[in-house]
Amino acid sequence: MPISSxxxxxxxxxxxxSRKDVMDAVADRIGGEAPSIAPATHTAQNEDMPQAEMISHNEEHYADHETTLLHEIDGALGRLETGGYGICVECGREIAPERLMATPTVQTCIPCQEMLEREQRRVNGPPPQI
Incomplete structure (x- = not known):
């Protein structure tokens, strides 16, 4: 059953x-300037190189995360506009409206997501035991 209007x-x-919130968070974080994520950017005279590398790594990770999130949001908005929203990209079946309401950027139905996760575990192996 497709989603209602x-x-x-x-x-x-x-x-x-969500898109506005991500963009606002990025703008607040960088103060209107592009972040400096190059490895030696945060190294000043007498500064701790490992700490500078950690800061750069964290900024790069943050930028990657926010970029991925924006792509997911924009993709979902595009699918909404073109009529492809709510169709599983793996099997072509409709995704349950409850799943779409819970996670609006989702692209797979539950059975396909479970299959993808099983495949990922097979490729990567089980998680380490702590």
């Missing part, structure tokens, strides 16, 4: 708000 409007509003 009310669900469509709610999901679109949530996605647009």
């Amino acid at each position: 009310q669900q469509h409007a709610e999901i679109e509003q949530r996605l647009r708000q």
Whole structure:
């Protein structure tokens, strides 16, 4: 069952708000300037090189995370606009509206997501025991 027009409007509003929140967070974090993520950027005279590398690594990780999140949001918005929203990219079946409401950027139905996770565990092996 496809999503209702009310669900469509709610999901679109949530996605647009999420996009705005990410963009605002990035703008607040960088103060309107592009972040400096090169390895030696945070190294000044007499500064601790490992700490500078950690700061650069953290900024690079943050930038990668935010970029991925924006791509997911923009992709979901594009699918909403073109009518492809709610269709599993793996099997082509409809994704349950409850799943879409819980995670508006999701692209797979539950059975396909479970299959992808099993495949990922097979490739990567089991997680380390702590």
